[in-house]
Amino acid sequence: MAIVEIKDLTYYYPDTVKPALNKINLSINEGEYVLVMGGSGSGKSSLVKTIAGLIPEFYGGKIAGSLAIAGINSKKLDKKSFVQKVGIVFQDPESQLVMTNVEQELAFGLENLGLSTDLIRRRIMEVSGALSISSYQQSCHAELSGGLKQKVALASILAMQPDILILDEPTSQLDPVAGEEILTMIRRLNEENGITVILIEQRLERCFHLADRFLVMDKGKLVFNHTNSESIARWAGEKNSPFIPPLARLFAQTGFSRIPMTIKEGRSLINKVTGTQNSKNKQGKPVLNNVEVKKACEQSISKQTPLVIAEGVWFLYENGSEALKNINLRVNPGEILVLMGENAAGKTTLLKNLNGLLKPARGKICIANRDIKNMQVEELAGTVGYLSQNPNDYLFLDTVRAELEFTQKNLDINDPDKSEELLKRLDLLKYAEDNPRDLSSGERQRVALASILVSDPQLLLLDEPTRGLDYSLKAELGRILLELKEKGKAIILVTHDIEFAAEIASKVVLMSQGSIIGSGNKYEMLTRSTFYSPQISKLFSKINDNIVTFAEGVNYLQELINNREDSSAMLRSG
Amino acid sequence: MMYTYKEKNNLIYKLNSRTAISYIFLLVLFSLIMSHPFFLLGLLLAVGVVIISADIVREWIVYLKVSLGFIIIIVLVNCIFVKAGRTVLWWGPYIPGLGKLRITLEALCYAVGMGLRFLVIISAFCLFNYTVHPDKLLKLLGKSGNRVVLALSLSTRLFPVMMGDYHRIKEVQRCRGVNFQEKRLWRKAQKYIPIMNIMLISGLERSFQLAEAMEARGYSLEGKSYYSLELWRPRDFVIFAALGLATALGIWLMILGVTDYQYYPVLNDINWKDGLQAGFFSMLLMIPAVLNWGWNKWPLLRSKI
Incomplete structure (x- = not known):
């Protein structure tokens, strides 16, 4: 039976002329795990908010068509039944927790439903046990990590025992480990409790293989709706859509008849291909041989003078914790260095030491041949650009152009051409007179980046720039960073996104507990690792350990197919 | 307030919020009604001992440092502007508008008494701020x-x-x-x-x-219920009993006029009996600290209260 039935649904937000949802027809069966994909502003959130009853109740606007939950028309469902049937978890835990402590938070929705104290107590016990948050029941939210806060938000919805659980990018603000934990919990809820799950998620490589139904939204329309993962992979391949994980995209793009969803399936397919080859070719011919890899490394160790030199840098926070321990680092112009590692490894602290926001306790940092010991952040701002995690922290002026002018004015730069050129290069010229707060998340990030680049810094520091970005926005950011690299800028970026790092890094530094535990070019650092390897490297692990980027994967797979065809032809002719 | 609250593992944090708030309320009320320096000192001692036992001394010191500035102002203003009191300690120069400066023992003692009262209130506020959970x-x-x-x-x-x-x-x-x-x-x-x-x-x-x-999550729904986290334990009843006794004793002593003190025109006599009564009164208000001490020391007592 369809638990959600949508017919000809069209919706306009108040004071808009373009529909946010355009003639949607959709049927979701009970117990399905539905993955909703689409770019920024495609209507994904509007769709799930309609199913959750927030549209049009909370937002207002005009709506046409019908929505039925468990066979009952939404207009006939009273608010209480709606809330009990459908629960929604949003992306930012900070913006959905209401009370100050965990137990009160879990009780909030149950109090609203008018449940008795005994029942509330029982529900809290059950849900906090199931999500392993019992020991935090008396903790204040301020003491919890981002991952735990999101678990509390999820628990507070689950306590209301909804039939349908909607999650709107629940892991976008979390680090990969916490994100993984949330996605595992969601899978368990779906598999073990039969809860219908509707998930909007950007980290497709982690949940794509779990979904029973795939929806793709574009400009308010439902452009793809199917239960077969291979069909969506093929469809995305044909349409050149970025909304499939790299693994599936690789096989779809190289014309495989079967599309694997997991690394295990992918490797089995590859083994079938390589299995037909003679023993000489079994290890596969690397896309880059050892000499080429060495060359790639040497490119990054350029003969130029390093732009950043950190020697024996130590840093202590006021509470006495040693956040950096003996850091030695060199970054050349035209190099992208990616800092990776677990949470609290010291990555952000290192960035803040490099731009002067924090001062090392011991050691020396030189930027562009100048010791920055006695230099203030403001003095360094023209040389070192810093983009923090949240682009909203940058935006307060009425227009995009004014944001760029603000930085120029502070740094006494009078170069309107530079700002114009940057607006053009970052595809922001059409929004130059718009309020940056009215733009989408990807566009806001580009404005924040432009407000930094306008001072033409030689060194660019980026802290988690891909957080919350979808595949296409990530690809666009990667393109911009590679362009800057080509222009000779040095870039240091902190990211947990291994797929992104694989595509753009020249050098990778792994940090743990304040120390550098490994550094090298991406071929050395991002292969042969169980956790710090992109999907493509994992796929070809021990077959060809020199493949990191998607393009290399495509070339190599194509080569394997060609070799196979050659051998078959040889066998046939022999 | 949320910014300052951090739960610690001792009995003071584990009281029913009604008990904690009643205790703090009575401390402030008594400090406003009583004017005898022995009783004010007794109140300060009681709240101080409870604060020490709640392990928030570092935070309390910050409050005391801030209070010290105010107390100095209270003493200065009182000594300079209040001309009442017969025991002159020092004759100062002539100040236009104020006349000849005259500092009396009575004005100085009155200011110290006011300072004590201020310290009790500030300390009670510190206790409230650090030990009562805002949600509760x-x-x-x-x-x-x-x-x-x-x-x-x-x-x-x-x-x-x-x-x-x-x-x-x-x-x-x-x-x-x-x-x-x-x-x-x-x-x-x-x-x-x-x-x-x-x-x-x-x-x-x-x-x-x-x-x-x-x-x-259904905030706009009608017919909400109310979920209480709070449990009543024997410790709350013991403290309420002590508070009841302290209140009864305080009222009786007030009726007898023992808790009052006249600073002007000359200081009232002070006798040891007042000190004894104030000490007993103060000890009743130290019961939470005593219970906390036992709670930490004897697991058996902890299990019983």
């Missing part, structure tokens, strides 16, 4: 459906979040070349305007998202 307090003020209570709860929850926002935005502004080291006050204030601006815009966006999340 808000629950006492009204059911969770109450809009004022919800607004207060949200404000306390978002305070640390906004402090984090402030520091982050300031860092970002510095990275865009804004120099906050400006010497001229007006120009310095101007530099802070963008920070406030961003905080306001982000705050509004967050409020909208919070409202949406609350709506999704």
Whole structure:
């Protein structure tokens, strides 16, 4: 039976002329795990908010068509039944927790439903046990990590025992480990409790293989709706859509008849291909041989003078914790260095030491041949650009152009051409007179980046720039960073996104507990690792350990197919 | 308040909030009614011992340091402006408008008494701030459906979040070349305007998202219920009994006039009996600290109370 039935649904937000949802027809069966994909502003959130009853109740606007939950028309469902049937978890835990402590938070929705104290107590016990948050029941939210806060938000919805659980990018603000934990919990809820799950998620490589139904939204329309993962992979391949994980995209793009969803399936397919080859070719011919890899490394160790030199840098926070321990680092112009590692490894602290926001306790940092010991952040701002995690922290002026002018004015730069050129290069010229707060998340990030680049810094520091970005926005950011690299800028970026790092890094530094535990070019650092390897490297692990980027994967797979065809032809002719 | 509350593992934190608030309320009430320095000292000793046992001495010292400045002002103002009192300690120069400066023992003692009262109130406030959970307090003020209570709860929850926002935005502004080291006050204030601006815009966006999340969890529904976290334990009854005794003793002593003290025109006589009564009264108010000590020392007692 369809638990959600949508017919000809069209919706306009108040004071808009373009529909946010355009003639949607959709049927979701009970117990399905539905993955909703689409770019920024495609209507994904509007769709799930309609199913959750927030549209049009909370937002207002005009709506046409019908929505039925468990066979009952939404207009006939009273608010209480709606809330009990459908629960929604949003992306930012900070913006959905209401009370100050965990137990009160879990009780909030149950109090609203008018449940008795005994029942509330029982529900809290059950849900906090199931999500392993019992020991935090008396903790204040301020003491919890981002991952735990999101678990509390999820628990507070689950306590209301909804039939349908909607999650709107629940892991976008979390680090990969916490994100993984949330996605595992969601899978368990779906598999073990039969809860219908509707998930909007950007980290497709982690949940794509779990979904029973795939929806793709574009400009308010439902452009793809199917239960077969291979069909969506093929469809995305044909349409050149970025909304499939790299693994599936690789096989779809190289014309495989079967599309694997997991690394295990992918490797089995590859083994079938390589299995037909003679023993000489079994290890596969690397896309880059050892000499080429060495060359790639040497490119990054350029003969130029390093732009950043950190020697024996130590840093202590006021509470006495040693956040950096003996850091030695060199970054050349035209190099992208990616800092990776677990949470609290010291990555952000290192960035803040490099731009002067924090001062090392011991050691020396030189930027562009100048010791920055006695230099203030403001003095360094023209040389070192810093983009923090949240682009909203940058935006307060009425227009995009004014944001760029603000930085120029502070740094006494009078170069309107530079700002114009940057607006053009970052595809922001059409929004130059718009309020940056009215733009989408990807566009806001580009404005924040432009407000930094306008001072033409030689060194660019980026802290988690891909957080919350979808595949296409990530690809666009990667393109911009590679362009800057080509222009000779040095870039240091902190990211947990291994797929992104694989595509753009020249050098990778792994940090743990304040120390550098490994550094090298991406071929050395991002292969042969169980956790710090992109999907493509994992796929070809021990077959060809020199493949990191998607393009290399495509070339190599194509080569394997060609070799196979050659051998078959040889066998046939022999 | 949320910013300061951090639960510690001792009995003072594990009292029913009604017990804790009643205790603090009575301390403040007695300090306002009683004027005898022995009784004020007794109240200060009692609250001090409870604070020490609650392990918030470091926080208390900050409050005491701030209070010291106020007490000095109280003493100075009282000594300079109050001409009552017969025991002159020092004749000062002639000051236009005030006449000849005359500092009396009575005015000095009165100021010290006021200072003691101020210290009791500040210490009670410190105890309240660090040991009463804001959620529990808000629950006492009204059911969770109450809009004022919800607004207060949200404000306390978002305070640390906004402090984090402030520091982050300031860092970002510095990275865009804004120099906050400006010497001229007006120009310095101007530099802070963008920070406030961003905080306001982000705050509004967050409020909208919070409202949406609350709506999704049925906040607008009628017929809410009330979930209480609080348990009554023997420790609460023991403390309430001690408070009852202290109140009865306090009222009886007030009726007898023992808790009053006349500073002017000459200081009342002080006898040892007043000290004994004040000491006994103070000991009743130290019961929470005694219970906490036993709670920490004897697991058996801990299991019983």
